[in-house]
Amino acid sequence: MSDSLKPSLRKKKLGSYPYFTVMLSITLALFVIGLFSLIFIHAQKLSQIAQENIEVNVILDKTIQENQRKSIEKILLAQPYILKLNNTPQVKYINAEEAKKIFIKNHGDDFTRVLQDNPIHAFFILRIQHQYSDSSSLSNIAAQIEKLDGIKEVYYWEDLITKVNKNIKIISIALGSFAIILLVASVLLINNTIKLALYSQRFLIRSMQLVGATKGFIQKPFIVRACLQGLMSGAFAGALLFGLLNFAYREIIYLADLNEFESSIIALCILPVAGAIIGLLSSLRAVTKYLNMSLDELY
Amino acid sequence: MEFSSEPIISVKDAIIYQDEIPVLEKLNFNINKGEFVYLIGKTGSGKSSLLKTLYADLPFNHGEINIVNHHLKNIKKKDIPFLRRKIGVIFQDFQLLYDRSVAENLIFVMKATGWKDNAKIKSRLADVLMRVGLSSSGNKMPHQLSGGEQQRVVVARALINEPAILLADEPTGNLDPEIAEEIMNLFKEINKSGTAIFMATHNHIFLNKHPARVLKIENGKMLDSSKEIFSFSFKYV
Ligand SMILES: Nc1ncnc2c1ncn2[C@@H]1O[C@H](COP(=O)(O)OP(=O)(O)O)[C@@H](O)[C@H]1O
Ligand SMILES: [Mg+2]
Numbered sequence A: 001m002s003d004s005l006k007p008s009l010r011k012k013k014l015g016s017y018p019y020f021t022v023m024l025s026i027t028l029a030l031f032v033i034g035l036f037s038l039i040f041i042h043a044q045k046l047s048q049i050a051q052e053n054i055e056v057n058v059i060l061d062k063t064i065q066e067n068q069r070k071s072i073e074k075i076l077l078a079q080p081y082i083l084k085l086n087n088t089p090q091v092k093y094i095n096a097e098e099a100k101k102i103f104i105k106n107h108g109d110d111f112t113r114v115l116q117d118n119p120i121h122a123f124f125i126l127r128i129q130h131q132y133s134d135s136s137s138l139s140n141i142a143a144q145i146e147k148l149d150g151i152k153e154v155y156y157w158e159d160l161i162t163k164v165n166k167n168i169k170i171i172s173i174a175l176g177s178f179a180i181i182l183l184v185a186s187v188l189l190i191n192n193t194i195k196l197a198l199y200s201q202r203f204l205i206r207s208m209q210l211v212g213a214t215k216g217f218i219q220k221p222f223i224v225r226a227c228l229q230g231l232m233s234g235a236f237a238g239a240l241l242f243g244l245l246n247f248a249y250r251e252i253i254y255l256a257d258l259n260e261f262e263s264s265i266i267a268l269c270i271l272p273v274a275g276a277i278i279g280l281l282s283s284l285r286a287v288t289k290y291l292n293m294s295l296d297e298l299y
Numbered sequence B: 001m002e003f004s005s006e007p008i009i010s011v012k013d014a015i016i017y018q019d020e021i022p023v024l025e026k027l028n029f030n031i032n033k034g035e036f037v038y039l040i041g042k043t044g045s046g047k048s049s050l051l052k053t054l055y056a057d058l059p060f061n062h063g064e065i066n067i068v069n070h071h072l073k074n075i076k077k078k079d080i081p082f083l084r085r086k087i088g089v090i091f092q093d094f095q096l097l098y099d100r101s102v103a104e105n106l107i108f109v110m111k112a113t114g115w116k117d118n119a120k121i122k123s124r125l126a127d128v129l130m131r132v133g134l135s136s137s138g139n140k141m142p143h144q145l146s147g148g149e150q151q152r153v154v155v156a157r158a159l160i161n162e163p164a165i166l167l168a169d170e171p172t173g174n175l176d177p178e179i180a181e182e183i184m185n186l187f188k189e190i191n192k193s194g195t196a197i198f199m200a201t202h203n204h205i206f207l208n209k210h211p212a213r214v215l216k217i218e219n220g221k222m223l224d225s226s227k228e229i230f231s232f233s234f235k236y237v
Helices: A020-053 A066-077 A096-107 A135-146 A156-197 A202-211 A215-251 A253-258 A261-291 B047-054 B077-086 B102-112 B117-131 B146-161 B177-192 B205-211
Strands: A055-059 A091-094 A125-126 A151-156 B009-018 B021-030 B036-041 B061-065 B087-090 B165-170 B196-200 B212-218 B223-224
Touching: A020 A156, A020 A253, A020 A261, A055 A066, A066 A091, A066 B036, A091 A096, A091 A156, A091 B196, A135 A156, A151 B047, A156 A202, A156 A215, A156 A261, A202 A215, A202 B077, A202 B102, A215 A253, A215 A261, A215 B077, B021 B047, B021 B223, B036 B047, B036 B102, B036 B165, B036 B205, B047 B061, B047 B165, B047 B196, B077 B087, B077 B177, B087 B146, B102 B117, B102 B146, B117 B146, B146 B165, B146 B177, B165 B177, B177 B196, B177 B205
Parallel strands: B036 B196, B036 B212, B087 B165, B165 B196
Antiparallel strands: A055 A125, A055 A151, A091 A125, B009 B021, B009 B061, B212 B223
16 A cells, blocks of 8 residues: 555644745835835935035125125025035135136136236025925025125026936936835735735634624734734844845945935834734735625635 | 413514525514424525525525524624524534644634633533533544534534524435434434524434424425425425
């Protein structure tokens, strides 16, 4: 007699729950969501920096008095749209002599040899907070400043700004739509994984229902389990991404300059919570579906 | 003098549906406390449909059915578990869970129906196993038991919550005649202790050997042996 005729003593558990598959796919889905969040955070910061590098030049009248210049500076320093770095408002005064040097450096033509007087005006260089970097805000700001006495004109490189803003907009829309697609795909993946896992439990659910178990009693263990799995998968995905983030910050100098390590960590901490919530909703949906099925539909 | 208590099942002008097709119409009958009633009829005549309706597994909207003090018409979903705890059901299609022992099968039902105290669970487990004559089989797996013994476990499972009535859907359908007789005797014992029994069966030997009231489904109508005389036999199609 061959061995294969021996009855198998180890019967497979009725509707054994595929723990490993579920954990793996939830971890993968949350890893992708997390990775994308990190990319998004850093891209966001990058565009912010690009916008903050926009400079607005406030050209002063040739005849301006020192006290008048001071009062203009005071007004500028107090404006809400002025970028502050380390609490210092980014307003820089360039006097006529410095302005001349900059001009010569840029143009290489010493016109002072021809002209007696220095024709170059003194000016302020302002850096603007990124919220005010769109063209209409900038033109409002310019108009406002131009109303002050002693101002010749306010100048900024409009073409460049339009271009920067346009590119940022395109990139944001692309990243945003990609994020939505990824998020939906990940949630669907988790949802389907849990639904399939619970499919193997449908007869157990049915059995409990037939003998008089309440809905809550039947739902609870499945929901608790899915929640825990979501939580653990989220923690696992978060830990993986944390390692990756550390590595990237060490290896890529530009990333460290962006200085978004802390906000990245916060984003990673959201992963377990997101996992638990998605697990809860998916399992609740799936169990409720099997609870409402008749026996024929279950087969 | 009439027995003054309410019937345990009372059915008035009921229509039983399967998939929106009426299977049984103008049903009228009562079953009293402690009564033993057979339900007979051809395969496909609607016996299972009637029993499923009684334990609220099929929706019921036409007529009146009152069972263990629950009105089935428009019964709320959340009340169904509590109805099922008051009736013991021997299902035609739901047998034991074969991945766990006899005791675990019974404990599964106790936990599902709100039992929490472990000492009470243990003593009730011993009680029901003793009642079906399987005191020493608690740790066995279902596949280690004979067909008759498995069916005894199914009966034990139905008895757990001390139901006032057992609904049994062809409980001896797949058993040898001698084993079927043993199970029948088990039902009679249970009935003697006061539990009403409503049993759908094909087994004509029972009807003669263990006479009791018979409800017969014929051409979508119900005949009642306590009210009229009719032949218990019918042709299989
Ligand atoms: N799940 C179902 N869906 C639709 N029709 C069904 C279903 N189960 C049974 N029926 C139909 O309902 C009628 C009664 O069936 P059933 O109650 O199972 O009869 P019995 O138990 O007396 O053999 C039959 O015509 C059968 O084809
Ligand atoms: Mg049937």
